[in-house]
Amino acid sequence: MKRCAWAYNDELREYHDHIWGQPQHDEVMLYRMLILEGLQAGLSWDIVLKKEKAYEQALDHFEYEKIAKYNEDKYQELMQTPLLIKNKLKMKAIITNAQAFIKVQDEFKSFDHYIWSYVNFKPIKHHYHSSSEVPAFDELSQLISKDLKKRGFKFVGPTIIYSYLQAIGIYNDHEIDCDLY
Structure with a gap:
């Protein structure tokens, strides 16, 4: 299979082939x-992927309703959990973002409806020859970032949101010679 150049190890290939x-x-x-995109800030995606299973276990399989109710004791427990990134702001953002996520769901009936409405519910397929052509952010990621911040989300800057749009398939940024393009 021909893949994007950045999918150079097993974890990245798995992510590339089945999610991104x-x-x-x-x-x-x-x-x-x-959450995973926010954790990546200042780190490589490879590091975050290697820790994903540990986060899945520690964060109740990313069930945001449970995470939104985490208290200070649970926060302290997470800060002591092996394999998790020990960044206080990122850890607090996991809980804050769960609470904000639920508020968006309440307003828009689902987060899915909220985020996909930005693109009229249709993915955008870019036409890049290499990852070096992909911007760090664009107008849409800036717009969404600004709105998410206004709604109380943390670690949602324009670059993180651009990566998020790629991760959830709003943007198809597979290189044009990739089989998944």
Whole structure:
């Protein structure tokens, strides 16, 4: 199989082949990817993927309703959990974002409806020859980032949101010679 150049190891190939660029509409998956993309800030995606299973176990399988109710004791427990990234702001953002996620669901009936309405519910297929052509952010990721921040989300800057749009398949940024393009 011909893949995008960035899928150079087993974890990245698995992610590339089965998640990245595939339209996601499951609420738990949309929350999960938002959290993982936020965790990536300042790190490589490879590091985050290697820790994904540990996060899945520690965060009740990314069930945002449970996470939204985490208290200070649970936060402290998470900060002591092996394999998790020990960044206080990122850890607090996981809980804050679960609460904000639920508020968006209440307003729009689903987070899926909220996020996909930005593109009239249709993926956007870009035509890049290599990952070096892909922008770090664009007008849409800036717009969504600004709105999410206004709604109380953390770690949702324009670059993180651009990556999120790729991860959930709103953007198909597979390179044109990739079999998944």
